[in-house]
Every structure is written in structure tokens, then in C-alpha cells.
Amino acid sequence: MNTTAPAVSWSTPGRVTYTVLLVCWMAILFEGYDVGVMGAVLPALATDKAWSLTPLELGVLGSYALAGMFVGSFAVGMMSDLMGRRRMLLLCVSLFSLTMIGAAWAPTPAWFGVLRFAGGLFLGGVIPVAAALTVEYSPPTRRGINYGLMYSAYSLGILVAAGIAMWLLATHGWRTVVAVGAVPLVLVPVMALLLPESLEYLLAKKKTAQAEHLARRLGIASLNAFQPVMQEAQSSPRDIMSAIFSPRHLRATICFWAALFLGIMLVYGLGTWLPQIMRKNGYDLGSSLSFLVVFSLTAAVGGVILGQFADKAGPRRMVALFYVIGAVGIYCLTNKNTLLLNYVLVGLAGLGSISASLILTGYLANYYPSHARGAAVGWALSFARIGAICGPIVGGYIGSLNLPLALNFVVFAVAALAAGLLVMLIPPKYQAA
Known part of the structure; x- marks a missing residue:
């Protein structure tokens, strides 16, 4: 997984790299929870007499969010090129968290599936955008390890879902465990404060003045490492x-x-x-x-x-x-x-x-x-x-x-x-x- 370093100097301060890595890590953690929560609450859903789901129905219900992610990965990837990576990452985290509130109070399995599918649309956009931002702001010699660190949050999110279920499932039911997936909404303002926009995106959109202003604010001495490669672009x-x-x-x-x-x-x-x-x-x-x-x-x-x-x-x-x-x-x-x-x-x-x-x-x-x-x-x-x-x-x-x-x-x-x-x-x- 070695990455060949480009023939340009790297001047991005370490604090910027690790701030971006932290925010992207958090986004992937929240996604891991929302994806992993289905496995965590499945035993309780299987015994929910109000819904009386068969094993096949449980399996299909667990796939609704994944179907949404399949569609969302295309749409959000395209929209991030139009609206900016930072904006789309924050929007995705906000919206898939909101759908968790709806899923927690879904009156029927059909509504639960619809809301899980809607959440999946935005879940699907988190990974490609977070990966792009992490790689962009990481030095070439550490992109592999930073990539691994960022994605470790996915498994930790599933771990948190299991831990929350062990704590709350028996006493408060599966709906409470699902509702905990909305907690990221509280942290979105902090993420917005910490996360800079993609300099690659700004330069690709010819917003040079805005990119230079952001670079000065971040303490980045040169934008050479963020310039689009014209040969590839053509x-x-x-x-x-x-x-x-x-x-x-x-x-x-x-x-x-x-x-x-x-x-x-x-x-x-x-x-x-x-x-x-x-x-x-x-x-x-x-x-x-x-x-x-x-x-x-x-x-x-x-x-x-x-x-x-x-x-x-x-x-x-x-x-x-x-x-x-x-x-x-x-x-x-x-x-x-x-x-x-x-x-x-x-x-x-x-x-x-x-x-x-x-x-x-x-x-x-x-x-x-x-x-x-x-x-x-x-x-x-x-x-x-x-x-x-x-x-x-x-x-x-x-x-x-x-x-x-x-x-x-x-x-x-x-x-x-x-x-x-x-x-x-x-x-x-x-x-x-």
C-alpha cells in the first residue's frame, strides 16, 4: 500500500492533518454505529411480538440501509464535486443521524425499512468524501497509515453499537439503541468548526483566492501539493x-x-x-x-x-x-x-x-x-x-x-x-x- 510521493514539497502543518483525520474518523465512527446497530438489535427484533418478523424478513430489513448506500455513493460523490467535500460530509452526517430518530419510532417494519434506506443514501457518501479529505491533507509518506487509522473507526463504531446494546437493550428496548445513532447531531457544529474545505476542490473550481486565503489561515506555505494534475485532468x-x-x-x-x-x-x-x-x-x-x-x-x-x-x-x-x-x-x-x-x-x-x-x-x-x-x-x-x-x-x-x-x-x-x-x-x- 505504499504511495509514491509527488515531486512537490509538503508544507501542511501536522496539526491540520490530524484535525482533518480526527473529523473524518468521527464521521466514519458514526457511520459504523449506524450500520452496526442492525446486527446489535437483531436478536431483539427477532423476538418483537408486535412485528413478528421471519428470518428472511429480518435479513431484508437489514439490507435496506445497504441498498441506500449503493445509490448514495454515486449521488453524493457527484454532489461533492459540485458543492464541496466539507459541506457534503457535514450534510451526510446530519441527515443520516436524523433518519435514525425516525427509524427508532417507526410504527411498522415498512416505515423502518424506508427510513433505513433514506439513511443509507447519506451513509454511502461518507466513506468516499472522508477518504478523499484524509488522503488530501496527509503527507504522501503517511497516507497509507492515515487511511488505515481513519477506517479503524468503522469497526469501532460497530463495537460501540454492540456496547450500547449490551447496556440498554434489555432494559430500554431496541428503539432506544437505534435512537442513540442520532447523537452525532450534537457534534456536527464542532465538526464544522474544525474541518476545512478541500483545497483540491477549491483549486479545481478556479476559486484560487479562496484557496489561498484558506491556506494562509491553516498555515500552509505552498499550494503546489494540492494543484490538479493537468495531464490527468485531460x-x-x-x-x-x-x-x-x-x-x-x-x-x-x-x-x-x-x-x-x-x-x-x-x-x-x-x-x-x-x-x-x-x-x-x-x-x-x-x-x-x-x-x-x-x-x-x-x-x-x-x-x-x-x-x-x-x-x-x-x-x-x-x-x-x-x-x-x-x-x-x-x-x-x-x-x-x-x-x-x-x-x-x-x-x-x-x-x-x-x-x-x-x-x-x-x-x-x-x-x-x-x-x-x-x-x-x-x-x-x-x-x-x-x-x-x-x-x-x-x-x-x-x-x-x-x-x-x-x-x-x-x-x-x-x-x-x-x-x-x-x-x-x-x-x-x-x-x-
């Missing part, structure tokens, strides 16, 4: 599509897309169904939620550690290895193990799903040439969101067939193994013309 759509889809690149593109599809399916499938499966296996509500805590915490730490391994040994081999390790851990959960061993196996599942997929995304971003990098990542992640939608549905479908819930682990283990094999099939180097 690349035609045909050049970009050729860099991704021409016959000599098609193998890499198919393997990246398919591996990310399976990896993200693992993340959302396990994140949604893990507490419910463990509860069906005999654990009480608190213990079953603790597995989600271990799953998320291990992935949060593992993403940073795996990124460092990938820098030294190469991302292709390390990502493939950790997908296979994850497959072994997931499959072994089908056995009757001790509680401690199950915690270890769930931790391996977190490493082999969230952490591996995170590093694979970084590998993809640095694999393609710079003029096609944004398109390559955007198309791949959009396709991967279909996997995110499928993950909860797969678990619900298996449950609707009255088959053992442990079969979910077999299916997800096979998916992890296939993802690892696909990563190894990626050509080691991009095949330049």
Missing part, C-alpha cells in the same frame, strides 16, 4: 475505461471486484447475524453481543497492523493469507467450542473479513494508474455494495429454510476462501500499455 473517459476494462486489465478488474464483493458480503453478513447465531447456539443476549464486540475490536486493531504487514510483505499475499485465516476461523465456529476459543475464532473472522477487505481496497487504489484510480475504486466499491446487501439476506434465507444457523458459517467460510484465491489471481503488477 484524460478522456475512453482512457479511463481502457485502464480498467481493456482485455489486458480485465483479469485484475474481475478479481478485485469479485474479491471485494465476497469480502464485503462477509463483513455485513457476519456483522448482522453473528449475535443472533450465537444466541441460537445457547448464549444469552449479553454474551451473544460480546461476540460482535470481539469481531469489531479485533478488526479495528487488525486493519492498522495488517496495513503495516502489507507494506513490508506486499498487499496481495497478505490480504489473501488473512482471507484464508478468516475462512478457517469462521468454519471452526460450527463446532461446540469453549467460550474463550470462540472469542479467538471470532477475532480471526474479523481479521479475515473487515481488515482484509480494508487493505484490499487500499491495494486496489494503488494498483491502477493515477488517472483512473478514482473510477477504479468507485466502480469496485459500488459493485461490492451489492455484496453488502446480499450478506444479511443470505443469513435470513438460510434461517427461513429451517436449516441449522451454523450453516451460515460454512457459507461465509467458503466465501472468505474464495476471496483469498481471487486475490492471488490478481496479476502482481499493473499491465501498462
Whole structure:
């Protein structure tokens, strides 16, 4: 995941870099909570007599936000080019938090699904905008590690959702746990105060005077590192599509897309169904939620550690290895193990799903040439969101067939193994013309 430094001096003060990183980290944390809350409250929703949902209906309900994210990633990405990255990040956090209030008081499953879909529209815009701001304001030599640090908040958000559920679910019900997702509204003014606009955006929009004023305020001595690269800006759509889809690149593109599809399916499938499966296996509500805590915490730490391994040994081999390790851990959960061993196996599942997929995304971003990098990542992640939608549905479908819930682990283990094999099939180097 090494990034080649541009031939320009870097003069952005460290305090600016870490302020932007903090705000983007917070936005990703809030997103992680809103996505992870579905898995945290699923056991309670399953026993809610007022709604009487079947396993398949639960799986579909868990996919509404993911469907919204699929649509939102396109729309918000385009709007950020028109309205500015800072404005869109703050708007997305505000609006998806508002939808959590509505979802918490939804009178029917249909309304709950509509509000989760609406929230997903704005959730989908957070990751690309936060990633762009983090990379833009980070020195070239630290973009990989800062990227990993920012995305560690996603797993921590799922962890917080599990912790809040363990604290409030039994006494206050699932609606209160969902409503906690609106807390970011209180912090949006602080985020707005701290976060600067994208200098790259201002310069691309020819707002040079505004960019120079902002740079002086931030203590940035030179705007050279933020100037659009004209050669890349003039690349035609045909050049970009050729860099991704021409016959000599098609193998890499198919393997990246398919591996990310399976990896993200693992993340959302396990994140949604893990507490419910463990509860069906005999654990009480608190213990079953603790597995989600271990799953998320291990992935949060593992993403940073795996990124460092990938820098030294190469991302292709390390990502493939950790997908296979994850497959072994997931499959072994089908056995009757001790509680401690199950915690270890769930931790391996977190490493082999969230952490591996995170590093694979970084590998993809640095694999393609710079003029096609944004398109390559955007198309791949959009396709991967279909996997995110499928993950909860797969678990619900298996449950609707009255088959053992442990079969979910077999299916997800096979998916992890296939993802690892696909990563190894990626050509080691991009095949330049």
C-alpha cells in the first residue's frame, strides 16, 4: 500500500492533518454505529411480538440501509464535486443521524425499512468524501497509515453499537439503541468548526483566492501539493475505461471486484447475524453481543497492523493469507467450542473479513494508474455494495429454510476462501500499455 510521493514539497502543518483525520474518523465512527446497530438489535427484533418478523424478513430489513448506500455513493460523490467535500460530509452526517430518530419510532417494519434506506443514501457518501479529505491533507509518506487509522473507526463504531446494546437493550428496548445513532447531531457544529474545505476542490473550481486565503489561515506555505494534475485532468473517459476494462486489465478488474464483493458480503453478513447465531447456539443476549464486540475490536486493531504487514510483505499475499485465516476461523465456529476459543475464532473472522477487505481496497487504489484510480475504486466499491446487501439476506434465507444457523458459517467460510484465491489471481503488477 505504499504511495509514491509527488515531486512537490509538503508544507501542511501536522496539526491540520490530524484535525482533518480526527473529523473524518468521527464521521466514519458514526457511520459504523449506524450500520452496526442492525446486527446489535437483531436478536431483539427477532423476538418483537408486535412485528413478528421471519428470518428472511429480518435479513431484508437489514439490507435496506445497504441498498441506500449503493445509490448514495454515486449521488453524493457527484454532489461533492459540485458543492464541496466539507459541506457534503457535514450534510451526510446530519441527515443520516436524523433518519435514525425516525427509524427508532417507526410504527411498522415498512416505515423502518424506508427510513433505513433514506439513511443509507447519506451513509454511502461518507466513506468516499472522508477518504478523499484524509488522503488530501496527509503527507504522501503517511497516507497509507492515515487511511488505515481513519477506517479503524468503522469497526469501532460497530463495537460501540454492540456496547450500547449490551447496556440498554434489555432494559430500554431496541428503539432506544437505534435512537442513540442520532447523537452525532450534537457534534456536527464542532465538526464544522474544525474541518476545512478541500483545497483540491477549491483549486479545481478556479476559486484560487479562496484557496489561498484558506491556506494562509491553516498555515500552509505552498499550494503546489494540492494543484490538479493537468495531464490527468485531460484524460478522456475512453482512457479511463481502457485502464480498467481493456482485455489486458480485465483479469485484475474481475478479481478485485469479485474479491471485494465476497469480502464485503462477509463483513455485513457476519456483522448482522453473528449475535443472533450465537444466541441460537445457547448464549444469552449479553454474551451473544460480546461476540460482535470481539469481531469489531479485533478488526479495528487488525486493519492498522495488517496495513503495516502489507507494506513490508506486499498487499496481495497478505490480504489473501488473512482471507484464508478468516475462512478457517469462521468454519471452526460450527463446532461446540469453549467460550474463550470462540472469542479467538471470532477475532480471526474479523481479521479475515473487515481488515482484509480494508487493505484490499487500499491495494486496489494503488494498483491502477493515477488517472483512473478514482473510477477504479468507485466502480469496485459500488459493485461490492451489492455484496453488502446480499450478506444479511443470505443469513435470513438460510434461517427461513429451517436449516441449522451454523450453516451460515460454512457459507461465509467458503466465501472468505474464495476471496483469498481471487486475490492471488490478481496479476502482481499493473499491465501498462
